[in-house]
Amino acid sequence: MEKNTKLMTVRDAIIMAMSEEMRRDENVFLMGEDVGIFGGDFGTSVGMLEEFGKERVRDTPISENAISGAAVGAAITGMRPIVDVTFMDFIVYMMDNIVNQAAKTRYMYGGKGQIPVVFRAAAGGGVGSAAQHSQSLEAWFTHIPGLKVIAPGTPADVKGLLKAAIRDNNPIIFLEYKAQYNMKGEVPLDPDFVLPIGKADIKREGKDVSVITYGRMLERVMQAANEVDEAEGVSVEVVDLRTLAPLDKEAVINSVRKTGKVLLVNDAHKTGGFIGEVAAMIAESDAFDYLDGRILRLAGEDVPVPYNQTLESALIPSVERIKKYILKLVNNR
Numbered sequence: 001m002e003k004n005t006k007l008m009t010v011r012d013a014i015i016m017a018m019s020e021e022m023r024r025d026e027n028v029f030l031m032g033e034d035v036g037i038f039g040g041d042f043g044t045s046v047g048m049l050e051e052f053g054k055e056r057v058r059d060t061p062i063s064e065n066a067i068s069g070a071a072v073g074a075a076i077t078g079m080r081p082i083v084d085v086t087f088m089d090f091i092v093y094m095m096d097n098i099v100n101q102a103a104k105t106r107y108m109y110g111g112k113g114q115i116p117v118v119f120r121a122a123a124g125g126g127v128g129s130a131a132q133h134s135q136s137l138e139a140w141f142t143h144i145p146g147l148k149v150i151a152p153g154t155p156a157d158v159k160g161l162l163k164a165a166i167r168d169n170n171p172i173i174f175l176e177y178k179a180q181y182n183m184k185g186e187v188p189l190d191p192d193f194v195l196p197i198g199k200a201d202i203k204r205e206g207k208d209v210s211v212i213t214y215g216r217m218l219e220r221v222m223q224a225a226n227e228v229d230e231a232e233g234v235s236v237e238v239v240d241l242r243t244l245a246p247l248d249k250e251a252v253i254n255s256v257r258k259t260g261k262v263l264l265v266n267d268a269h270k271t272g273g274f275i276g277e278v279a280a281m282i283a284e285s286d287a288f289d290y291l292d293g294r295i296l297r298l299a300g301e302d303v304p305v306p307y308n309q310t311l312e313s314a315l316i317p318s319v320e321r322i323k324k325y326i327l328k329l330v331n332n333r
Contacts, residue, residue, distance in 0.1 A: 005156075005186040013155040013187050014044045014120075014176065017162040018082060020191045022052055025080060028166055031058040031071060032084030041086045042122055042181050064093035068119070072102045072171075075117040080166060087133045088121035088175070102171035103146030114169040118162070123151075124216050124267055125312050126179030131304035134178075134312070136215075136268035141173045142245045142277065148197060149244040151175040153218030155185035157242055160195030168197060177216035200248035202255070206237030209261040209329050212252060212278060214241040217265045217317060224322035234330050244274055252278060253287040260292035261329045267316045270299035293332055298325050 008016070022028045029052075030045060036059040039046035049057040060067045064085070071081040085091050091098070102115045125134035141149050148170055152158045158176070165172040203218065204225055213221045218240050225236035239255050241248065256262055262282060264275035279295045282288065301315045 004189050006189055007184055008155060008187050009181065010155045010158050010176070010183050011043055011181045013159040014162060015046065015048065016187070017159045018045070018166070019048060019051065021163055021166040022048075022056060024191070027078060028080045028082065029056040029058065030082045030084065031060055032067060033060055033062055033086060035059060035084050040084055042178065044120075044176075044181070045084065064090050065097065068094035068097035071117050072097050072115060075102070075115045075171075076105065076113060080116045081118070082166060083117065083119045085119050085121040087129070088123040088137055089132050089135050091119065091121055091137065094119070098141075098147070098171065098173075099144050103144050106170070107146055115171045116169045118165045118172045118174050120162075120174045120176060122178045123175045124177045124179060125300075125305045125316055126177075126216070128307060128309045128312065129178065129305075130307035134305035136175075136266070136300070138173070138175060138244055139268060139272055139274045139277075142274055146171065147245060148172045149175070150197065150242065151215040151244055152242055153177075153180075153213075153215050153240055155183065156187045157195060157201070157240075159187050160193050161197065161242065163194045164197050167194065175215055180216055180219070183219070195242075198243050198246040198248055200251035201240045201242055202237065202251070203240045204236060204238035206235040206259065208235040208259060209263060209326055210237045210239055210255040210259045211263045211265060211322070211326065212239040212241065212255070212275070213265040214244065215266070217267055220317065220319045221265055221322055224319045224326060227319070228323050228326050232327065234326060236326060241278075247278070247281070249281060249285070252282065253285050256282055256287040257290045260290050262291070262295045263298060263322075263325050263329055264295070265298045265317055265322060267300045269302050270297060271302050273297075273299050275299060293329055296325055296329055298322060
């Protein structure tokens with residue numbers, strides 16, 4: 001961590017990242033429902049209307065299809081829009097513009113033209129938002145060539161990767177986790193603090209087992225890793241993917257070679273989830289020869305997310321369940 005840092009929430013790191021990029025480049029602007037006077041549905045644009053004005057902090061009608069179409073069109077003409085999708089569930093109304101237009105245009109025109117647009121989507125459960133406002137749909141977008149998908153799990157990574165996304169010339173799905181908007185951490189204040197897209201981060205060195213995760217689950221995985229180390233003497237290596245597409249395969253494979261045991265954790269549904277793709281990649285690589293046990297996945301249950309928060313908690317991988325799976329791998333049970 002750099003010396004010049006400040007303790008702040010994920011929400012404030014998002015505001016800082018967008019504001020710094022808008023000061024740096026006049027083509028960057030923010031658009032979405034209630035991003036202006038209201039300051040965003042999750043408070044992620046508070047104060048930005050006052051600094052940048054309504055031309056660059058644009059409130060839109062409640063029409064996700066129109067918002068995404070306008071953003072893609074603006075990007076094609078040289079602007080760099082940031083779209084506040086609010087709940088990720090609403091992105092289903094944007095699919096045509098994201099999947100069929102934004103992701104394909106640069107390829108279909110032989111690399112001529114760019115689509116520098118960032119879709120910021122509040123993902124995941126954990127706050128009692130029920131079935132239609134709690135989904136993690138990242139696997140849909142990692143399936144589409146032409147899209148980049150980013151899922152940071154700390155305030156510093158949120159700032160560094162959001163700035164990288166805004167500067168990137170390709171369409172990007174940027175996941176923010178509703179349950180983590182108030183999460184605090186040290187964030188570099190340097191306006192040139194930008195993290196590379198496509199690079200995983202080893203958040204914790206270990207030698208007995210690799211736990212590979214991203215986004216909201218990182219915090220719980222780190223807690224579980226520390227607790228099993230302290231209680232059982234198990235040395236856990238935590239690989240934070242941070243970027244799902246492009247995926248840092250080298251970092252994953254190197255960790256598997258080192259420990260020989262793999263647990264994959266995310267809060268999206270298990271069936272068809274992104275960690276299944278990571279498991280397949282490991283099985284197809286030479287890291288398979290280093291495995292000393294099964295590859296395990298721990299994910300959200302394959303049911304709609306309940307409104308009742310007791311039931312919702314049972315759906316999402318907990319620290320206790322992560323610890324149980326780590327010990328299952330280490331003890332070969």
